Amino acid sequence: MLSTLLLLLPVISPTLTWIPAEDWESGNVTSSVGVLGECLCHVYLPDTTFPADRLQHMQEVSKDLIQEVQIQMNKINTHEEKLESYLGALKELLERVSMLGTSADDYVKLDFELLRVELREFESLVSQLKDSFNSSSPLFDSLYTEIRNMTLIVNQLESYDKSNLEVIRIEFVKLQKKLEECQKDQEFSKPDIGNCNNTGIMRLSKPIVGQLNSHLQTGYIYGGWGKDSKPVKGSESMYFYSGYSSTYTSQFYFYSDYKNLLLMKSSRYVGLQAGYRGVGNNYVIYGNSIYYQRESPFSMGKFNLSSGGYDSRVIPSATLDFSYSYSTYQNLDFAADEKGLWVMYASEESKGKIAVAKIDEKGFGIEKVWNTAAYKQMTGNAFMACGVMYATRAVDMNTEEIYYSFDTRNGEEKNLSIRFPKFQETYSSLDYNPTDQLLYMYNNGYYVSYYVKFNMA
Structure with a gap:
């Protein structure tokens, strides 16, 4: 009986090493009949060793990954x-x-x-x-x-409670003053006011953040603030502010000094009359007059704070087609420095590059125009200092740089990389003031300023 069973069983020898069936060749499998009449099946497999070391490596990697996942899960918890x-x-x-x-x-x-x-x-x-x-x-x-x-x-x-509010504001002003003193580096402590015997701006200080605008409105991201660049007697300490949720310009608030600016105690309010209102936020106050971009007709606008009179001049070549990169309608950018009053704009003739024009203060006309190589739409803003135009652009969300300068005194151009931090990502105005050598920025609704360090010749 046992022999009968043996006859029915196939014999497979020797020890098998597995390989995929599709890799077998027809010659690797044969059959025959034994001497006792039994069926014999012969399988010949390649001598391939199973990659046990690779399997072990995969197991170790899997274990490490499981541990890392557990660590991250613990962090999440x-x-x-x-x-x-x-x-x-x-x-x-x-x-x-x-x-x-x-x-x-x-x-x-x-x-x-x-x-x-x-x-x-x-x-x-x-x-x-x-x-x-x-x-x-x-x-x-x-x-x-x-x-x-x-x-x-x-x-x-x-x-x-107004009394408590007043106490808090006074304390805030004191803290702000201390902050400014801490932020004011030794190299910026003795500015040489009025001296333009330099080879240009060397660096800017860290930003000095005053506070949110006087309206306490985070949505008032368009506007400007600063001082009169050529103050009349008695207004040397005066500050101004104008802000709104759009680029329209119609309201200005004046403060007797910096303390009252922070305390939001305005000493005067000026509203531009209908028909004389402006658009764009790159205005300046110079010689007790506001210089701004008049909306209609598109032109230079002027409002005399002493007489209350209006004036305007059209710049034929200036166009509305080119604005700064941070906001629209920044077409006419007014500036004032040690050399006088300026306006910057772009035209079709300049193919979008910034033109710098010197303004005749008395006649309110254009004296001379210089063409620069700075594309306005790639520029965040621009300002004048000692007769030199400086153009800025974004490096990243927190950093700005002065990347270009044009000297109207000799026509010299420079590619620069003077980087400085921003408090907020965007800003609508940037103006240098020659009376204190500070750069005033309206930074997304906040009062921000910088000390300017010149490379003295």
């Missing part, structure tokens, strides 16, 4: 826990703000400032978490929304 904690703390802070709003007598003088400090700390923590997390999350959006809402509530509550 940690960040989520922190975000939940901050969100809970913000809700507690919101309850405190709500309690303050129940009565105008429930808070003390420092409450508002303490709340603001805490809000800024929260915002900083959230930003750090977001950077380390390198991602976005609904919790981040929720936290930022809570911070914005609470800031608005604090601003509204301030209006309930």
Whole structure:
């Protein structure tokens, strides 16, 4: 019986090494009948060794990947826990703000400032978490929304008590002054006012951030601020501000000094009359007159703050087709420096490159025009200092650079790379003032300025 079973079983020998069936050749499989009449099957396989070392390597890599995934999952859980904690703390802070709003007598003088400090700390923590997390999350959006809402509530509550508001503003001005002193580097401490015996700008200081505009409107991203570049007697310390949510120009506010600018205590308001209003935000005040881009007809506009009189002049070659890269309608850019009053624009003849024109102060006409190689639409803004035009452009969201200069004294052009940080990404006006050698920027609704360092000859 046993032999019978053996006859029925195929014999396969020797030990098999597996290879894909499609790689077999017909000659590798044969069959025959044994001496006892049994069926014999012979399979010949190539001598291929299984790659056990590669399998082991794959297993080790897989193990490392699993560990890395676990580490990242732990990080996610940690960040989520922190975000939940901050969100809970913000809700507690919101309850405190709500309690303050129940009565105008429930808070003390420092409450508002303490709340603001805490809000800024929260915002900083959230930003750090977001950077380390390198991602976005609904919790981040929720936290930022809570911070914005609470800031608005604090601003509204301030209006309930004018005396406390005044105390906070005065303290803010003191802190701002200290900040300016800290930011003012030793090399910028002794500007040589009026001296143009230099070979150009060497560098700019870190930005000095005053505050949000006097309207306290984050949407008022278009505008300008600064000082009279040729002040009349008695107005040497005067500051001005104009801002709105569009590029239209119609309102100017004047402040007796920098302190009152920050305290939002205007000493004078000027509204341009219908028919004389402007557009574009690259205006200057020079000799107690506002020089601006008149909307209709498109021309240079002038408003005399002393007499209240209006004047305008058309520049035939100037066109509305070319504006600075940050916003539209920045077609006529007025500037003032140690050499006088200027206007910069582009024309069809210049093929979009900036032309610099010297303005005759008395006749309000054009004395002379210089053509530069700076394309206006690739330029963020431009300004004049010591008769030299400087053009800027963006390097990235946080950095700007002066990339080009043109000297009207000798026609010399230079390619530059003088980089300086921005407080916000975009800005609508940039003007140098010869009375203090400061560069004034209206940076997305904020008052920002820079000390200018010249390379003295």
